[in-house]
């Protein structure tokens with residue numbers, strides 16, 4: 001599914017403070033099946049952009065279209081993985097993973113198979129009946145990933161989903177995500193702090209500038225997958241992106 | 253702490269009571285623990301033609317069940333609505349703040365004027381007493397539901413009653429439950445007080461008031477102990493459910 005972001009700006013007007021421009025005139029076209037990574041420093045509006053695509057927030061100006069229809073609210077074809085802790089603590093892991101399906105009215109017997117499949121996919125076999133408080137932070141985030149994937153969305157919005165994971169798990173999750181993506185041809189918009197992660201995953205990297213968030217650079221990543229993190233091409237692109245980010249910080 | 257250490261304070265209380273009752277030597281002021289125990293040992297025995305301690309206590313419990321049940325049925329839904337909608341809260345909050353500090357017993361004259369002496373006015377007093385703790389806790393619980401939980405539900409298409417049943421209610425259940433526990437405590441105090449009103453002819457509150465008229469101080473104390481035990485018993489039940497069902501709230505870091 002194609003996502004089109006057209007001249008989107010977002011200004012927050014908190015009660016007493018002066019208006020805060022979070023995003024300034026962002027335009028982008030995310031093609032069907034594309035894997036886009038959004039990179040940018042803390043507070044530059046990455047989450048805000050993702051929320052607007054997901055229909056949880058509305059642009060102050062400009063508009064966002066998904067497959068030709070303007071976004072006015074949450075859409076079942078999109079799923080979002082939140083940056084912060086979003087599991088339901090009173091539900092077991094299994095029941096959290098099946099939440100989206102349950103809301104769509106899928107009966108329990110049908111759900112169970114899918115739940116188990118995605119619990120296995122994120123490496124949590126045997127934890128189906130555990131409660132989130134019995135899991136580590138990284139395991140919880142994997143449950144959130146499984147919950148989003150279980151509904152089989154055409155567009156996956158991911159807000160720093162692997163930020164809390166250790167390097168090893170993180171690498172494994174990245175590979176799993178790419179496998180799923182290649183198989184299902186979902187459109188993925190993936191926010192991250194990590195240049196390394198972006199270069200490993202993305203078809204295209206969008207770099208945002210510090211507040212207000214503007215598009216500071218776009219990089220096409222034309223390396224075949226699976227990518228070799230130690231390769232020359234990988235290192236060159238990573239260095240280019242890092243340099244841009246450094247320059248943006250210096251100009252602040 | 254060792255369990256037998258915990259038995260020491262009550263033991264000393266009993267001892268002090270025993271000594272005091274011997275020194276005072278007047279059963280109309282302070283009867284001996286043994287005479288009170290005697291009353292408690294025969295809870296089914298009729299007392300001065302007013303029925304047994306058990307009969308009267310059960311009647312009081314039944315009144316509380318009516319008044320408290322009614323309060324739950326009203327306060328929880330109203331609390332959820334107020335907690336969900338900011339504008340409604342702003343509209344009704346002044347009224348709540350005005351009515352809440354009025355002690356339930358201050359409603360007695362009005363209750364008598366409206367419902368006369370009898371079951372209805374007692375139930376009304378209990379209702380008023382437990383309504384506000386339940387309401388306040390429900391409002392608070394619903395208002396504090398994590399925004400991300402609601403937005404997650406929105407992402408997965410949960411709206412209306414589904415949002416209510418699968419997210420809002422379970423998320424605020426611990427707070428609502430606390431409201432019920434506190435509300436029941438108040439209801440139990442209210443029933444005893446309301447039963448002491450002139451014209452009442454039954455209930456554990458009536459029984460101890462009636463025993464006073466006959467100088468049966470050992471029955472008064474026995475009745476007070478029964479009131480305390482029932483109050484603690486219900487509180488323990490509420491807490492047990494809380495521990496089993498809402499463990500996630502404690503553990504949720």
Ligand SMILES: Nc1ncnc2c1ncn2[C@@H]1O[C@H](COP(=O)(O)OP(=O)(O)OP(=O)(O)O)[C@@H](O)[C@H]1O
Pocket residue numbers: 012013014020022040041042043044045046047048049083211
């Ligand atoms: N609801 C809101 N009201 C007011 N200001 C907000 C609101 N949401 C976000 N902001 C502001 O908008 C800016 C962008 O926030 P956003 O959460 O999108 O940043 P981010 O790029 O996701 O940062 P991080 O990498 O730390 O997650 C911040 O300065 C933030 O303070």
Ligand SMILES: [Mg+2]
Pocket residue numbers: 046047048083159
């Ligand atoms: Mg963010």
